[in-house]
Amino acid sequence: MSGQNRPFKYGANDRREFIVQDSEVAVVAINDTSGNPIFLGRAKAGIGLSEEKWQIRKVSYDTNSGVTRVQWPINADGVASTEFELAWNSETDLTITGISNANPGVVTVSALGNLTNGDKIIIQDVAGMTEVNFDGNDYIFTVANINVGAKTFELSGVNTTTYTAYSSGGTVTYGEVVNYTYS
Numbered sequence: 001m002s003g004q005n006r007p008f009k010y011g012a013n014d015r016r017e018f019i020v021q022d023s024e025v026a027v028v029a030i031n032d033t034s035g036n037p038i039f040l041g042r043a044k045a046g047i048g049l050s051e052e053k054w055q056i057r058k059v060s061y062d063t064n065s066g067v068t069r070v071q072w073p074i075n076a077d078g079v080a081s082t083e084f085e086l087a088w089n090s091e092t093d094l095t096i097t098g099i100s101n102a103n104p105g106v107v108t109v110s111a112l113g114n115l116t117n118g119d120k121i122i123i124q125d126v127a128g129m130t131e132v133n134f135d136g137n138d139y140i141f142t143v144a145n146i147n148v149g150a151k152t153f154e155l156s157g158v159n160t161t162t163y164t165a166y167s168s169g170g171t172v173t174y175g176e177v178v179n180y181t182y183s
Contacts, residue, residue: 026046028042028088029041030178032136033134038058038059038134039059040059041055041177050088056088057071060136060137073181074183086176088177091115093173094171095170096109101161103159103160104155104159106155107152109152109172111151112146116146117145119179120141120174121142122139122173124170124171125169126169126170128165128168129166130164132163142156144156
């Protein structure tokens, strides 16, 4: 996830322009393995990630990294929202300590945080079993069968027996931005 900065905006004919100081905003993103921002949020500078003051979008790309679709999260009124009314994420990313080659794959983390069965998650920065890293199109996993004592959970319906063996690293991102319904 990227930090806060002064980003570019698109001007006439998709020309990128620097946002000037009087219109400064905070920007966060979750990128795919190609570096394309899939989940993209913006808010007034200084707004916390857990505040319901973010404008969020989900962007889809074609194989040439061209934008093919932009979707907006559904708000409490049941409609897609382009307003600054949603929280980006109130959950801290989890640190992965292992992933099994099993059916289904089992992820071990250093702490489970507030993860619950049925949550959608994104896995990033895993070495070895890179097949689980978020590529933007696939690999938004659903959590199942949490074992609190072992600090593990299953990747629902995901057979990792043929994946490369896990070697190190990785984070799990979950919470609002991943779990919204986009339309």
